[in-house]
Amino acid sequence: xxxxxxxxxxxxxxxxxxATAGLIxxxxxxxxxxxxxxxVPLMGVLGAFIxxxxxxxFTIPGTGSSGHLGGGMILAILLGPHxxxxxxxxxxxxxxxxxxxGGLLALGCNIFNLGFFPCFVAYPLIFKxxxxxxxxxxxxxxxxxxAAIVGLQLGAFGVVLETLFSGVSELPFGTFVLMMQPxxxxxxxxxxxxxxxxxxxxxxxxxxxxxxxxxxxxGRGSLRTVLVALxxxxxxxxxxxxxxxxxxxxxxxWAMFKTSGSEALARPEKGVHASLEKIQEKxxxxxxxxxxxxxxxxxxxxxxxxxxxxxxxxxxxxxxxGGILTLLLAGxxxxxLKRRANHTK
Numbered sequence: 001x002x003x004x005x006x007x008x009x010x011x012x013x014x015x016x017x018x019a020t021a022g023l024i025x026x027x028x029x030x031x032x033x034x035x036x037x038x039x040v041p042l043m044g045v046l047g048a049f050i051x052x053x054x055x056x057x058f059t060i061p062g063t064g065s066s067g068h069l070g071g072g073m074i075l076a077i078l079l080g081p082h083x084x085x086x087x088x089x090x091x092x093x094x095x096x097x098x099x100x101x102g103g104l105l106a107l108g109c110n111i112f113n114l115g116f117f118p119c120f121v122a123y124p125l126i127f128k129x130x131x132x133x134x135x136x137x138x139x140x141x142x143x144x145x146x147a148a149i150v151g152l153q154l155g156a157f158g159v160v161l162e163t164l165f166s167g168v169s170e171l172p173f174g175t176f177v178l179m180m181q182p183x184x185x186x187x188x189x190x191x192x193x194x195x196x197x198x199x200x201x202x203x204x205x206x207x208x209x210x211x212x213x214x215x216x217x218x219g220r221g222s223l224r225t226v227l228v229a230l231x232x233x234x235x236x237x238x239x240x241x242x243x244x245x246x247x248x249x250x251x252x253x254w255a256m257f258k259t260s261g262s263e264a265l266a267r268p269e270k271g272v273h274a275s276l277e278k279i280q281e282k283x284x285x286x287x288x289x290x291x292x293x294x295x296x297x298x299x300x301x302x303x304x305x306x307x308x309x310x311x312x313x314x315x316x317x318x319x320x321x322g323g324i325l326t327l328l329l330a331g332x333x334x335x336x337l338k339r340r341a342n343h344t345k
Contacts, residue, residue, distance in 0.1 A: 001155060001156065001251060002095070003113075004265075005276060006268075007106065007162070009165075010105065012109070012166045016108035016162065018108070020115075023116060027083070028333075031083050032340060033341065035338060040335050042078065042223070042226070043079060043330045043333070044327040044328065045234070045327060046079065048327040049230045049231075049233060050075065050326075051326040052234045053194075054091070055068070055245060055289060055315075055319055055322075056068060059246040060187065060251075066251070067190060067251050068250060072115055073144065073191070074195050076118055076119045077123065077147075077195075078202055081124065082119075084119045085116070085119045086334070089111045090329040090333060094322055094326045094329060095322070097280070097283045097284065098325065099288070100281075103267075105272060105276050112158065117155045118152075118155070122151035122154070126143065127146075130143035130146065137200060140199055140203055141200065144200075145193065149185065149191070152187060153188060156251070157177065170260040175258075179254070179259050183255055187251050205225055209223075239316045243310050244308070286318045286321065286322075289318035290314040
């Protein structure tokens with residue numbers, strides 16, 4: 001559900017950048033006050049895990065579409081909403097700058113859609129209400145599933161509203177919303193199941209990471225076990241499982257095609273769109289998660305038509321490099337904020 005720059009106007013893009021910047025400042029202040037020091041390394045490892053997981057598109061049967069994990073609810077449950085929002089911002093920034101996944105003008109929209117709704121709406125209003133004070137495997141499963149679905153539905157609707165306010169006439173509101181919401185409901189169910197599985201694993205090892213009411217002594221494992229397990233899964237996912245990603249268009253592209261007849265819209269050749277595109281071309285050293293060539297996206301086009309699974313050293317390298325960059329960025333943000341907080345005490 002990464003929006004391209006062609007879907008939004010400079011006014012909407014700038015507004016969402018400002019809203020996202022405000023949320024980043026607010027979340028940074030709250031993290032300095034509230035984040036448990038033990039969760040700082042978890043920010044980095046979870047960021048790398050979600051980065052890798054977002055590389056894998058899974059097929060939605062009977063639709064010709066695919067979806068990928070958003071990951072916002074996993075982050076919110078395990079880190080708390082404020083650290084989760086900063087981690088999601090780190091993931092999407094790395095994707096946009098270095099892999100040309102999502103536009104730079106649309107980066108504020110993407111962070112807001114994939115971060116704000118799960119972290120600040122679905123998590124407190126659904127997951128916490130279902131789980132807090134009554135934690136158990138069944139409650140955690142139900143809360144994770146419901147919250148992930150609602151978070152993704154709100155994010156998908158956010159995309160529709162942003163295109164509406166941008167005046168994208170190729171995507172009329174009524175038709176576009178009727179395409180976006182059902183396909184993202186199907187994607188949200190899969191995301192909810194994955195979220196429940198990951199959160200359930202962590203809850204069994206360290207329940208205090210999931211519910212504040214749980215006693216740290218109640219866990220049967222250590223935080224190091226959780227970090228190592230998530231790190232191994234991130235490496236395997238980005239390095240090898242990414243070969244098995246579905247070649248079908250994702251939910252946003254599918255909805256755009258059903259609405260306008262095209263999976264991508266042409267962006268303006270001048271102005272803000274063109275300027276940001278030139279910047280992204282310079283910063284994205286592995287566009288479309290492949291090795292950059294002089295011909296631009298030639299390798300990506302070749303790989304798109306290769307047999308499935310698309311075994312590619314470039315994809316594996318992109319998954320590993322992206323995971324490391326996200327781990328460093330999210331981890332350094334958490335470490336830096338907590339260090340500043342400790343110095344001011």
